Amino acid sequence: PVPVLLNYIYSPSTSMFVSLLSVDLPKPTLTVEPESSVFSGESVTLKCEIKGYDGWTYQWYKQDKQSRWSAVSQSEYYTVNRDTLTIRADAVIHGDQYRCSGERHDRLTSSQYSDFVTLTINALPTATLTVEPEGPVFTGGSVTLKCEIQSHSNWRYQWYKGSSRTAVSQSETNTFTIRSAADQDQYWCRGERDDRPSSSQPSNTVTLTVKGEAKAVLSIKPDKHVFRGEAVTLRCDIQWGRDTECKYSWYKEANTLYSSSTTQEFRFSPAEESHSGNYTCSGEDIGNSGYSQSSDAVTLTVTEGPVFSGESVTLKCEIQSHSNWRYQWYKGSRRTAVSQSQTNTFTIRSAADQDQDQYWCRGERDYRPTSSQPSNTVTLTVKGKISNFPLPQMSTYLMFGTPKVLYLIENNAKT
Structure with a gap:
């Protein structure tokens, strides 16, 4: 503070004129911790400091919606510790303004008000959850959930099911594979890390729909009753409910006729009476380790021509x-x-x-x-x-x- 000469007065004890000096009141410096961006869910600590003087006690103020300053004191939302004010996480609101001042008990004086600070709250990083494959999953199939957080690094991933707040899995990688799907439910994820921000927002939810095993359907062309010498084609259709790569297996009288074919059709020509019998087929969803139910048996009859x-x-x-x-x-x-x-x-x-x-x-x-x-x-x-x-x-x-x-x-x- 710069002293200002106010006046001279005569001092009888010294037989001298004494000059009176006036000094501006000290102004506190208000700082915010953390100094960088504040993320949603974090607490905030304000520090009020008056340099060059000791013995200050500090007062805290918050501006209300009517732009009036009201005192802030110790409460469940605020913790006052000498020159600091800690605002509990759920009381930290974007755009709130605070300031402080100091008082001394040995003199009837106080400091100026500090400059006010405005709290700026940044949203936590967004987590996005995807599921592969999309669409319904058949019992026994494999499903992979993927949790992606675009900003920051070194995330640990937590996976949640339904309304439970206890993670069903935690990992350093951002994928979670359900090896044999059985329970349908909603799933979501979240990221945690050691540095700020320490967590992400909860992701969107994805619904895992599990159906009974896909049913294979076997058809025979040109007909289930053919004459010897004709060409016969067996076709296996499976409604997986999504695009998938499939392997097909063919059976005659429960004995494997041909397996691991990537084509839906099995053909023999010319047909012989020995080809007569009961045929079934089944399929495997290669990408998701899922298996279909076996088809109902279809009877092929090969006879002599008329x-x-x-x-x-x-x-x-x-x-x-x-x-x-x-x-x-x-x-x-x-x-x-x-x-x-x-x-x-x-x-x-x-x-x-x-x-x-x-x-x-x-x-x-x-x-x-x-x-x-x-x-x-x-x-x-x-x-x-x-x-x-x-x-x-x-x-x-x-x-x-x-x-x-x-x-x-x-x-x-x-x-």
Whole structure:
């Protein structure tokens, strides 16, 4: 303070004139801790200091909405400790203004008011939570949550489920993987670190929807009942509810036919009677380690093609082992052979309606083994006359039995 000469007075004790000096009142300096930006959720400490003088007590003031200054004292929101005022975190409000002054008890005087400070509160960094894959997850599938905080570094990540305030997981990395999804709920995350700001805002919530296992559906083209020689395509469809990379497995009578195919279709051509049976399929979601339920079984039936009235039909019975066989031919449920021969073919010269039935054969001989097993059966279907154009010859071979029996139908078209 710069002294100002006010006047002279006479001092009888010294017989001298004494000058009176006037000094400006001292002005406090008000500082804020932390000095840098204050983040939401942090407490603030104000410090009032008058340099060059001792014995001060300090008064604190806050400006209200009507721009009036009112005293601040010790309370649940404010802690006064000599020259500091600590404002509790939930009382720190953006835009609030504070100032201070000092008083001395040994003299009836006080300081000037300090310059006021305005609290500037910055929002905590934002956490953003994403889920991969998006959309519903099937039971047993893998789900990865990712928590991203764009500003600052050295975050530790905490993961929360539902309304619980206790983290279900904590990690130094910003991903959290649920290896086998089962419980659907809402999830959110938050970051913490040792430096300011010490935490992020809570992230957005994502809802994990868990469905029962995806169901595979098997279809057969062109039909579930085809003739020998046709091409057959099995197709496996799985509604995962999202784009995914899938592997497919195919089964016949519960035995693995083909697995780990990345295509939805399995094809065989030409179809044989041996392809007849019950088929199922299933799928694996490669990216998320999820598995579908197996499809319902679909039955494929492969039969001989029809013979038209008047055509010649030849049945051929082959036994792969041994020799000197005599061949017997049977029709329907009859146990009496309709034909016997030393050759392994039996020809119906002009097929008619009465020839339509199931046929099978058997071999006999004079040495051991004296007979073969009965062959497989083939169904001869006779239809009305064919139009006057040639049909290609169709030959089908089916191997069954021990000794093995081959039963052949040859359709010889007439023009």
